[in-house]
Amino acid sequence: MAPTPVQSLEAAPPASLKDGLSPPQLEAFEEEGYLCIPDALDPSTVRTLLDETRNMLNSFDPSQHPMTQFVTGDDQSDRNAKHVGDEYFLTSGDKIRYFLEPDAVSPSQPNTLLKPPHLSVNKIGHALHDLSQPFAQISINKRNAAIARSLGLRDPRVLQSMVILKQPEIGGAVPPHQDSTFLYTDPPSAVGFWYALEDATKGNGGLSFAKGSHKRNGVSKRFVRSSSGAGIEFEDVAGSRFPENLKDNPTKHQQDEKYEMAEVKAGTLVLIHGNVLHKSEKNTSGKSRFVYTFHMIEGTNKYDGKNWLQPTRKDGFSKLFED
Numbered sequence: 001m002a003p004t005p006v007q008s009l010e011a012a013p014p015a016s017l018k019d020g021l022s023p024p025q026l027e028a029f030e031e032e033g034y035l036c037i038p039d040a041l042d043p044s045t046v047r048t049l050l051d052e053t054r055n056m057l058n059s060f061d062p063s064q065h066p067m068t069q070f071v072t073g074d075d076q077s078d079r080n081a082k083h084v085g086d087e088y089f090l091t092s093g094d095k096i097r098y099f100l101e102p103d104a105v106s107p108s109q110p111n112t113l114l115k116p117p118h119l120s121v122n123k124i125g126h127a128l129h130d131l132s133q134p135f136a137q138i139s140i141n142k143r144n145a146a147i148a149r150s151l152g153l154r155d156p157r158v159l160q161s162m163v164i165l166k167q168p169e170i171g172g173a174v175p176p177h178q179d180s181t182f183l184y185t186d187p188p189s190a191v192g193f194w195y196a197l198e199d200a201t202k203g204n205g206g207l208s209f210a211k212g213s214h215k216r217n218g219v220s221k222r223f224v225r226s227s228s229g230a231g232i233e234f235e236d237v238a239g240s241r242f243p244e245n246l247k248d249n250p251t252k253h254q255q256d257e258k259y260e261m262a263e264v265k266a267g268t269l270v271l272i273h274g275n276v277l278h279k280s281e282k283n284t285s286g287k288s289r290f291v292y293t294f295h296m297i298e299g300t301n302k303y304d305g306k307n308w309l310q311p312t313r314k315d316g317f318s319k320l321f322e323d
């Protein structure tokens with residue numbers, strides 16, 4: 001079954017967040033670089049989102065797929081296979097596309113899946129906030145606008161969204177990174193909204209954070225379209241490495257960050273500062289770890305044509321504030 005088309009973008013916001021983050025929540029986010037908000041989604045909404053995810057997975061047809069895998073960091077060169085950076089990935093910003101878990105693809109026969117198709121997908125992206133009604137409803141809504149307002153954003157733009165599927169036994173690890181590397185604005189401004197659709201724990205590849213690392217670590221690399229015109233690469237950041245309110249901090253990277261796991265229940269919203277270092281381990285358990293995440297940036301900051309993700313609409317990325 002195909003994804004449910006968008007009909008309305010308004011969800012009913014729970015009362016607790018209708019005015020945005022409370023002062024203690026804001027203080028915790030600013031201090032630690034992330035914030036867990038339990039029960040941000042009620043169980044029936046979580047069920048609807050999981051049903052939508054299963055519908056999308058069931059509509060995935062590997063015979064019509066370029067076998068693009070989702071691989072992070074240096075792993076991109078370790079196999080003779082298609083990776084993030086190919087055309088299927090680069091043109092996914094306004095579509096719903098499927099990226100494969102590397103361990104689901106045969107190393108000797110790159111066109112052969114070792115698992116059933118619905119258990120081989122690592123990620124579905126990057127325009128669920130535009131093209132799928134259930135995901136649009138929890139992305140572009142008044143509650144998230146209020147959260148963005150409380151974080152000080154002037155013109156928040158939702159620029160990408162995805163379901164991340166840590167499949168049982170093969171769901172890959174994600175090495176330490178800062179989200180602003182992948183969604184760079186000058187100065188950096190990315191904020192991740194990460195909704196657990198299933199419990200995310202130590203056992204199934206939950207998220208770990210280096211608390212407060214957003215204040216110690218500038219964004220030194222950015223993920224850009226390669227200068228040769230095809231594919232992607234990392235380049236040194238020439239502009240600001242810290243958001244406006246953290247300008248006075250040194251721009252070097254701290255080497256010895258300690259990570260703490262944020263174990264969360266299904267329905268929890270985790271807000272992630274674009275400069276905070278975070279990672280997740282491989283899922284070796286028999287339990288999946290499905291999450292939905294989208295990112296917003298400050299629309300008034302500079303977003304240049306080098307970034308891998310480019311708006312395709314005349315009015316740019318999706319506005320969160322009404323005109």
Ligand code: FE2
Pocket residue numbers: 177178179278
């Ligand atoms: Fe991330």
